[in-house]
Amino acid sequence: MGSDVTRWGRVPESTGVHRGPAWLLLAMVLACGSAGAQDRPGPPRVGPKAPNAGMPADPAFEAAKATFEALPEADRKAIQEALVWTGDFNAVISGGFGRRTFEALNAYRARAGGAEPLDPRGRVALLAAGAAARTAARFRVAVDPGSGAVIGVPERLLAKRTTLPSGTRWQSQDGRVTLETRAYAPGAETLDTLFGKATAPLPNRKVTYKLRRPDAVVVTAETGTGRSYVRYAAGPQGVRGFLFGYDQALAPEVDRLVIAVANAFVPFPEPSARPKNTAAIRPTPDRPETGPDPAAAGAGLTVAPGRVLTASAVLDECPAPHIGSAPARKLGDDPSGLALLDAPGAPGPVRPASRVEPVGAEDNLIALAPSPDGVVAAPGTAVAGDVIAALQPGSAGAPVLDRSGHLVGLVARYPAAPRRVAGIVPPARLPLVPVRAITAFLAAHGITEPQAQRDGGPGVVVPALVAITCR
Known part of the structure; x- marks a missing residue:
């Protein structure tokens, strides 16, 4: 120009x-x-027939x-x-x-x-x-x-x-x-x-x-x-x-x-036209409707009625966790980096199927994390038991799934001072709590995998995802 x-x-x-x-x-x-x-x-081809002309459909x-x-x-x-x-x-x-x-x-x-x-x-x-x-x-x-x-x-x-x-x-x-x-x-x-x-x-x-x-x-x-x-x-x-x-x-x-x-x-x-946006994922139910947003501590997944799974690192600096406007109480944690919260006001549970096969570098992953604007789905790559994804602060405890919706792990912790590019944290390597540790931890608290597991892609998990905030 x-x-x-x-x-x-x-x-x-x-x-x-x-x-x-x-x-x-x-x-x-x-x-x-x-x-x-x-x-x-472009416009239809003019002149000699294309190489595939006449080929079976x-x-x-x-x-x-x-x-x-x-x-x-x-x-x-x-x-x-x-x-x-x-x-x-x-x-x-x-x-x-x-x-x-x-x-x-x-x-x-x-x-x-x-x-x-x-x-x-x-x-x-x-x-x-x-x-x-x-x-x-x-x-x-x-x-x-x-x-x-x-x-x-x-x-x-x-x-x-x-x-x-x-x-x-x-x-x-x-x-x-x-x-x-x-x-x-x-x-x-x-x-x-x-x-x-x-x-x-x-x-x-x-x-x-x-x-x-x-x-x-x-x-x-x-x-x-x-x-x-x-x-x-x-x-x-x-x-x-x-x-x-x-x-x-x-x-x-x-x-x-x-x-x-x-x-x-x-x-x-x-003049009378109004842009029509396609439907976006609704903001997570735990977001307050009025007043300032509390500090986001991390993410959690409702795995049973009133029970939210998260990373124990989320609670290290958050002695008074809340889900929405309701307080949540820690029921237990373990050395693998997991914690279970008692949260009566949490949304309905979703227990995704566990990934049985080992995750390789060629496998594409998706990390789901709540944000002030709704649920963020960040594409990820598996690296030696970790995940590389562009997750933003407040994503510790975020579930990581493969493309078919099988649970691979949970983000164990998030950097205290992440590097930013254009105001956004670019893809970074984050540690995962593996799915086998999640299965054992939940079983120890009486939460076992259902016989008929829900399997339909990462979007199935979205309604059970919550933001854990500190007040």
């Missing part, structure tokens, strides 16, 4: 865009608006398509949005079924241990995982007063907000991530001039993708240390768009946010 790009805050000076096929696909699809009945990125694809298309449109879009937040889908949320949706469902299924995301139970788990990730990001979709466009903003990361003459700027606390909206009145700017500025040669910047359509432009670029995504659309009210720039080191987490922002963007909403 020429000198324009280098003006908007600190980040665009060093931002760029990933040159991989998935990103270029996303740029093309989102520039084209709706992907139509299928989520393919893929039975797995056709079966998934039939199951997907039998669902109501709202459910189909909700599935695609959840797959965006789980990091599996990078196309337009249209409700249509195509190769990208098929591949996203397969990727999620592989991580979920074969759980079928289109079955009723598996779909609940998928939607819960997606909603938890969205809630954790504090993703808010609303009309931006500065530009008049509908925009989705991950407010947990982009906590700094500045009103501009023709838009709004959101930035992370350290300035390494910036989202900015812009609006130009009719005649003030044209797509041609904006496209020219965005693609003009600049030192240390390489344009990795550019698309010019009659009503929209998309340009992605990269520098040595950053990524950027620029999109504008033209209409009777002028030109509106947004720019997203961020440090390349933050790409593993921010790439997903860019996709979510691009999917939520509506440059010229109808």
Whole structure:
């Protein structure tokens, strides 16, 4: 965007865009608006037949398509949005079924241990995982007063907000991530001039993708240390768009946010339109409805009526634990790092099935932890009995499950002074209390595993998760 790009805050000076096929696909699809009945990125192939032309239909694809298309449109879009937040889908949320949706469902299924995301139970788990990730990001979709466009903003990361003459700027606390909206009145700017500025040669910047359509432009670029995504659309009210720039080191987490922002963007909403967010996981029942939030000490899981399992480290500095507004009493602990609380006001219990097989480095895990905004589902990786996950303070005692919802362990403790990036604790290695110790500890307190264990993905555990606070 020429000198324009280098003006908007600190980040665009060093931002760029990933040159991989998935990103270029996303740029093309989102520039084209709706992907139509299928989520393919471009117009139909013209000329010689594609190599697969005339080949028999893929039975797995056709079966998934039939199951997907039998669902109501709202459910189909909700599935695609959840797959965006789980990091599996990078196309337009249209409700249509195509190769990208098929591949996203397969990727999620592989991580979920074969759980079928289109079955009723598996779909609940998928939607819960997606909603938890969205809630954790504090993703808010609303009309931006500065530009008049509908925009989705991950407010947990982009906590700094500045009103501009023709838009709004959101930035992370350290300035390494910036989202900015812009609006130009009719005649003030044209797509041609904006496209020219965005693609003009600049030192240390390489344009990795550019698309010019009659009503929209998309340009992605990269520098040595950053990524950027620029999109504008033209209409009777002028030109509106947004720019997203961020440090390349933050790409593993921010790439997903860019996709979510691009999917939520509506440059010229109808005057009566109101953004409709997909259902998010409700705040945990223990959160007070009024008054200041007490200090979060850790997480707990209701494993029997009135009994909450947590890490003993949670209670080391919390002599008066509460669950919601009700006090909780420690019934016992053990050297493995576990504690059991008597909590009459706790929600209904859920006892997830225990993981029997050893957890290897190739296994994908999910840690569930309460937060002021709801339940956070943090993807994790197993390392020598520990877990690497981006959990935030107050996550000691958080249950860690595999993708099929089997319990792997409990976060034993949380660092007293964790390192932060852009105000958020990045993935860190945390010790786990293994599931075999949990089984033995609960059995010693008369809580045995039920014969019919609940198994339906990590989302099944969410209603039994509580925040333990100190008062």
